[in-house]
Amino acid sequence: MEYSAIALVCVVGLLVYNEISALKKVIQNQEKRINQLAKLTGHENLSSYWVSDELKEQVIQLKQDGKRVEAIKKVREQTQMELVEAKQYVDNLDEVVSSGR
Secondary structure, eight states: OHHHHHHHHHHHHHHHHHHHHHHHHHHHHHHHHHHHHHHHTTOGGGSTTOOOHHHHHHHHHHHHTTOHHHHHHHHHHHSOOOHHHHHHHHHHHHHHHHTTO
16 A cells, blocks of 8 residues: 555646646757847847846956856846856956947
8 A cells, every 4th residue: 555655646646747847848949939039029038048248247347357167157037048058158258348438
């Protein structure tokens, strides 16, 4: 009896986990679509990847202070960027800073 209850809980847990994973993928795809539409229509401030001028200044300052990891972390906290995207954003700030913003 105990083993069947444990097995049932495990099966239900796996089904719930699978469903949550599928829903997370759907949400990520919808966020990407919304971000693309926001960019195409000129409303980048509606994008979940939008970085405010204030945040950009903070990130630039952190990077200039040699705190690159903290800068990437700050971008991830304030936006929906994944680690690789946030890293690329911070790395590309070199081009923005050197060209006079």
